[in-house]
Amino acid sequence: MNEKELQAQQQRQVHAAGEPTKPGKQFLPAVDIYETEEAVVVVAEMPGVAKEGVEINLEEGVLTLMGERHNHDQKGKVLLREYESGRYVRRFTVSEAIDQEKIEATMVNGMLALLLPKVAPAKPRRIEVRGG
Amino acid sequence: MAIIRFSDRPSFRNPWSEFERMRHDMDALLRSMSGEAGVTGEGGTVYPPLNIFEDGDNIYVHGEIPGVEAEDLDVSVEGDTLLIKGERKARAHGEKVSYHRREIQFGTFSRAITLPTRVNLDRVAARSVDGILFITLPKAEDVKPRQVAVKVG
Structure with a gap:
């Protein structure tokens, strides 16, 4: 049983190196990354992002996660504002060889789970040395 | 304001x-x-972070609760206090897992909010979409703003 009390994590805003073309704030989603024998799994917290709003890119070893929040937020007068809407962006360098064809992503309850299967290790090849 | x-x-x-x-x-x-x-x-x-809005008819409480299942969530209103309780459960995964990063937290939470006006308890509605909790609390009839016609003469 996990009786730990949850603490609110602060929204971490990033100022991207390149200027974004769309206006709006960018935030870093909190992530868990773990590795099993077969795959690397990335889990990212993206509340307010629907399945359609997620964009994932793996290019030259750089994994980019992007999530666009849907915007049915503001209604009437604001009495309290503790989180802001915007876009989630986070990039990682992936050192393991990933089988790009088999990448799977699911989005449930604002949690993005990304399965990056490793390329099956090449079988050791024995090279015979022949005598002359 | x-x-x-x-x-x-x-x-x-x-x-x-x-x-x-x-x-x-x-x-x-x-x-x-x-x-x-x-x-x-x-x-x-305090978890969860909330945004609260108000218009003439309703108070809207929105909260970020990614990864919390609807059945692990408990929203109640008592008098003028809104109580949001719940638990975010850890995901189960197999053995032989090595973590590279661990930033997502798990545990229980509970947050009480004093509402600015009395609400109609029977018509409070809550739903959870994509990790956001939306609670709509209709204001009690007698605290709704009423238009008063100004007569001339």
């Missing part, structure tokens, strides 16, 4: 929150000047 009206209610807001906010802003400013990573953060310290 509604925000000022709220700060008159000490049970709802910490009277020092304005100073805390200022300190926060100053810290953020200092951080940005010292060139420390381009990351700044703001927000509450």
